[in-house]
Amino acid sequence: MMYEKVCPIMPSRDFDVTEVFYGKLGFQTWFRQDNQYLLLSRDSVELHFFHKPDHDPATCDHGAYLRPGDVDAVSAEIAALGLGGDTGFPRFIPVEDKPWGMREAAVLDPDGNLLRIGQEIA
Numbered sequence: 001m002m003y004e005k006v007c008p009i010m011p012s013r014d015f016d017v018t019e020v021f022y023g024k025l026g027f028q029t030w031f032r033q034d035n036q037y038l039l040l041s042r043d044s045v046e047l048h049f050f051h052k053p054d055h056d057p058a059t060c061d062h063g064a065y066l067r068p069g070d071v072d073a074v075s076a077e078i079a080a081l082g083l084g085g086d087t088g089f090p091r092f093i094p095v096e097d098k099p100w101g102m103r104e105a106a107v108l109d110p111d112g113n114l115l116r117i118g119q120e121i122a
Contacts, residue, residue: 005044008064010113011052012038017110018049021090024081025107057089060112071095071119075105078117083107097121 012018015038019029027040027047038049045066068074075095083092093106095117104118 005046007046007048008062009048009050010062010064010109010111011055011060012049012111013051013053013055015049015051021110022047025078055111057108057110057112060114062112063114063116066115066117067119068117069119071103071105071117074117078105078107 015032015035018038019032019040022040025042027042027045029038030041030046031037031039035051037051040047040049047064072095078092079094081092083090085091089108089112090110091108093108095103095105097103098118101121102118103121104116106117107115109115
């Protein structure tokens with residue numbers, strides 16, 4: 001047996017806010033079941049969300065690691081959105097080379113979910 005895909009499941013306080021935020025990142029709604037479950041997709045990436053109205057973004061420990069073909073292009077695309085400052089939610093952490101051999105950027109969504117976006121340093 002071989003696995004084909006991994007799909008993170010993350011909390012959302014408000015599916016409408018989540019859809020708008022991820023829509024700006026190029027994701028489209030694939031499935032929504034009232035305030036129970038939400039699936040978003042872009043290219044081969046699926047992000048799943050469960051409704052948690054009392055979720056505290058400051059204590060969120062959910063996230064996903066996305067591996068695009070060109071992290072610099074994706075980073076520039078996200079930077080152009082102006083997602084906020086150095087603290088709070090949402091926010092964007094610009095691309096940089098990491099000591100573990102990856103070039104990475106990061107986004108924290110309105111619920112504190114971390115999307116780390118990276119590729120190997122050539």
